[in-house]
Amino acid sequence: MSLKIDQDHSRFKAIVRGKIRENLRRYVSQGELMGKQGKEVVSIPIPHIDIPRFRFQDKEMGGVGQGEGDPGAPLSQPGQEGEGEGRKAGQGEGDHVLEVDVTLDELADILGEELELPNIDTRGKATIVDKKDRYVGIRNVGPNSLRHFKRTYKTALKRQIALGSYDGKRPVIVPTRDDLRFRSWRTDQEPVANAVLIYMMDVSGSMGDEQKEIVRIESFWIDAWLRRQYEGIETRFIIHDAVAREVDRDTFFRTRESGGTMISSAYKICAQMIEDEYPPSEWNIYPFHFSDGDNWSVDDTLLCVELLKDRILPASNMFCYGQVESPYGSGQFIKDLREHFGDEEALVTSEIRDRDAIIGSIREFLGKGK
Amino acid sequence: MFALKTALPAYLRDEQARIEEFAKQFGLDYYPTVFEVLSYDQMNEIAAYGGFPTRYPHWRFGMEYEQLSKSYEYGLSKIYEMVINNNPSIAYLLEGNSMVDQKLVMCHVLGHVDFFKNNFAFSVTDQGRNPRDGGAVRKWVDTMANHGAVVRRWSRRVGIERVEELIDHCLSLENLIDPQQPFEKAREPVGPLASLEEEDETPEEPRLLRVEREYMESFINPEEFVEAQKQQLAEEQEKAKRFPDAPMRDVLGFLVEHAPLDAWERDVLSVIRREAYYFLPQMQTKIMNEGWASYWHSKLMTERVADGSEILDYADRNAGVMQVSGGRLNPYKLGVELMRYVEDRWNKGKFGKEWEDCDDYAARQSWDRRTGLGREKIFQVRKLYTDVTFIDEFLTQDFVRDHKMYAFGYNPRNDRWEIETRQFDEVKKKLLFQLTNAGNPVVRVLDANHGNRGELLLEHDHQGIDLRLDWAREVLTALHRIWKRPVELHTVVGKRETALRFDGRDHSDKPR
Numbered sequence: 091m092s093l094k095i096d097q098d099h100s101r102f103k104a105i106v107r108g109k110i111r112e113n114l115r116r117y118v119s120q121g122e123l124m125g126k127q128g129k130e131v132v133s134i135p136i137p138h139i140d141i142p143r144f145r146f147q148d149k150e151m152g153g154v155g156q157g158e159g160d161p162g163a164p165l166s167q168p169g170q171e172g173e174g175e176g177r178k179a180g181q182g183e184g185d186h187v188l189e190v191d192v193t194l195d196e197l198a199d200i201l202g203e204e205l206e207l208p209n210i211d212t213r214g215k216a217t218i219v220d221k222k223d224r225y226v227g228i229r230n231v232g233p234n235s236l237r238h239f240k241r242t243y244k245t246a247l248k249r250q251i252a253l254g255s256y257d258g259k260r261p262v263i264v265p266t267r268d269d270l271r272f273r274s275w276r277t278d279q280e281p282v283a284n285a286v287l288i289y290m291m292d293v294s295g296s297m298g299d300e301q302k303e304i305v306r307i308e309s310f311w312i313d314a315w316l317r318r319q320y321e322g323i324e325t326r327f328i329i330h331d332a333v334a335r336e337v338d339r340d341t342f343f344r345t346r347e348s349g350g351t352m353i354s355s356a357y358k359i360c361a362q363m364i365e366d367e368y369p370p371s372e373w374n375i376y377p378f379h380f381s382d383g384d385n386w387s388v389d390d391t392l393l394c395v396e397l398l399k400d401r402i403l404p405a406s407n408m409f410c411y412g413q414v415e416s417p418y419g420s421g422q423f424i425k426d427l428r429e430h431f432g433d434e435e436a437l438v439t440s441e442i443r444d445r446d447a448i449i450g451s452i453r454e455f456l457g458k459g460k
Numbered sequence: 461m462f463a464l465k466t467a468l469p470a471y472l473r474d475e476q477a478r479i480e481e482f483a484k485q486f487g488l489d490y491y492p493t494v495f496e497v498l499s500y501d502q503m504n505e506i507a508a509y510g511g512f513p514t515r516y517p518h519w520r521f522g523m524e525y526e527q528l529s530k531s532y533e534y535g536l537s538k539i540y541e542m543v544i545n546n547n548p549s550i551a552y553l554l555e556g557n558s559m560v561d562q563k564l565v566m567c568h569v570l571g572h573v574d575f576f577k578n579n580f581a582f583s584v585t586d587q588g589r590n591p592r593d594g595g596a597v598r599k600w601v602d603t604m605a606n607h608g609a610v611v612r613r614w615s616r617r618v619g620i621e622r623v624e625e626l627i628d629h630c631l632s633l634e635n636l637i638d639p640q641q642p643f644e645k646a647r648e649p650v651g652p653l654a655s656l657e658e659e660d661e662t663p664e665e666p667r668l669l670r671v672e673r674e675y676m677e678s679f680i681n682p683e684e685f686v687e688a689q690k691q692q693l694a695e696e697q698e699k700a701k702r703f704p705d706a707p708m709r710d711v712l713g714f715l716v717e718h719a720p721l722d723a724w725e726r727d728v729l730s731v732i733r734r735e736a737y738y739f740l741p742q743m744q745t746k747i748m749n750e751g752w753a754s755y756w757h758s759k760l761m762t763e764r765v766a767d768g769s770e771i772l773d774y775a776d777r778n779a780g781v782m783q784v785s786g787g788r789l790n791p792y793k794l795g796v797e798l799m800r801y802v803e804d805r806w807n808k809g810k811f812g813k814e815w816e817d818c819d820d821y822a823a824r825q826s827w828d829r830r831t832g833l834g835r836e837k838i839f840q841v842r843k844l845y846t847d848v849t850f851i852d853e854f855l856t857q858d859f860v861r862d863h864k865m866y867a868f869g870y871n872p873r874n875d876r877w878e879i880e881t882r883q884f885d886e887v888k889k890k891l892l893f894q895l896t897n898a899g900n901p902v903v904r905v906l907d908a909n910h911g912n913r914g915e916l917l918l919e920h921d922h923q924g925i926d927l928r929l930d931w932a933r934e935v936l937t938a939l940h941r942i943w944k945r946p947v948e949l950h951t952v953v954g955k956r957e958t959a960l961r962f963d964g965r966d967h968s969d970k971p972r
Binding site: 094095098102105139147149151154157158161165 | 505525624632633784790864865866867869878881890903928935
């Protein structure tokens, strides 16, 4: 059913979408966003668009309430007067939070538009084409197995009412041949491209919770974007301190080890993984490594450089190294990488100072369209 | 698409007739009321439009709709009743509500309609008199639809973006209207001719008393007097240069008349202003209106309408409406309790000099003169009061104590909201402050030719509480959009007299 308000409603949603873009930075860096991730949908808290007026300052204004409590007792839900029923979970400032559901795909699109990310030049089985049937419409003929019951019923109902043979007391609907409606499909041809993301993270003692949170948020957005670009995507997780091991997603973000850092250990596993499971001719390979840039020794760094040069880089579309700033890390590793791979296009480095730097970092990683 | 069926089904029509009969017996006097039954999304749509079937196009209604439908879908809230001040009044019932709910809503609505018809504040929404029966013409459904048509037409002609942008700005000024203005006698369109006035121009010299003998000069016109006269003269000269001649609270009206606007801009601004005046009485009488309607739904339901099998459901529903959550005031609850309190006082004769002078707590508790004037009194109250006067006159120390009311405020030391006090006068003062001017700051146009440069000067009548500054600046931007010359607002920021100014590019605030 169409409502008169649809126009205003879609106009508002368009503005909100604009709103999402404008404030994207803010939302991306809010960890809470991750918590509200549903199956396919992400709830994004959107501020209610307030129309500014001459108003009193809430905090000076105060108000009158009713109930128990001595002077000095704190109020549970302060600030604005509400209309019973608890319509808005209010904060003191009168910031009404409105949540809008956005599908992950949409979100990735918004991200792509905002960051002006290029679509990725995929490689691999670009020539292999897969066929896919999509149900896209309705037609009047078709096999019974594809009969659209509801549409058929509606058409029959309309016809009977128009003919006056509909009896409200005995609402029997008999579809005739002309009433039947069937689903129809279209066959799309799609090139298949596969990608694997290998996330590596330093979990040594110097990586604190805040650092890991940054990695978590950044990898979420990278995931969202690359999933939008590739049909089938796999993710693998490797954590390391002085030794490395493969883990599942959950462990990846939770583990906190202590001890030293040998980055080469992770690179070894990564290289091995690529060689064993992901032949570069068929896979688009994206290793990501996050660390605070504190490596054990110069020798180990040289080992890393060698591993990258000989085994990882030749196989990968792009190798991304993100360095999270931490109070304990020396931050030396990124300098070493830049020194050795200054002119290597497939190796991207990025320094992530704090949550606000995440967006910029994503742009550095994905802005090349590889 | 089949026509939407919104007419009342027969069993509800019978119920309406029954309820109206009871309501008449109690003396309620209401406009004819048309009930319609809506599905929840129609309900949400109409609620988003403020109760009307059509409004002018604007995203704000879409936002309301989004919120209403979201909170309905998540089961956070449901709209039970909606009624619009129109003659005939139109009210909506939600399809699929239980019979008790529908009855309750009908009773409640009749209370509202009686209030619309009889409360004096609502007389400003009259659009004339019906020549046949002398009743008030209130065709606001049509008016709102016309406003919609006007705005849509201009949207087509000058573009929806421009119109929407202007509406955004106009809405920032929506609360700058004068609650008293509708009651003032229409100003004389043309004043007395200038030459007939006694003093056609302000004098050049200060007016002094005539002195016959020179040595008397310093006695007849002592120095203080001369000074005072000089000052008065200066003020008068200053005033003569000013336009408008007296500070004007109807800022919107002033802008409609005097701002350099294109025809379409003037139309849009007038639409916003007219609608603002329409909604004003509802904001001025929120507590009374809900109190009155709740008083009557409970009276009608419990004494006449509900049968034995329904009374528990009714009580449950009623408790939901009356609940106080999170320590905030519920206008339904406060309104109905205060209404009953007034009724009780006048029933027992708790008024007049004798009552006021009585200090004996025990005597006051057991006071009963069996005057039985309660019903009569509350009918009078519903006619002659608005929230401010209602609270001012009837909110007593006893009531505040019995209903555990308190004043709360923000405590910056521990960053939380706290109960400040239960002192009667503090609570009352705060409540009245909140209700005055419907909780809006009082802002007036002082001078439309400020600094002799055609700039617009406004003043905020500061009563101890500062404006929210970021918003105030936004409003100045909106004013500049309308006035098209620099705008300035005199207010107080942190105890300092300050002039906020927007010159079209930059905001500045400097102490005065």
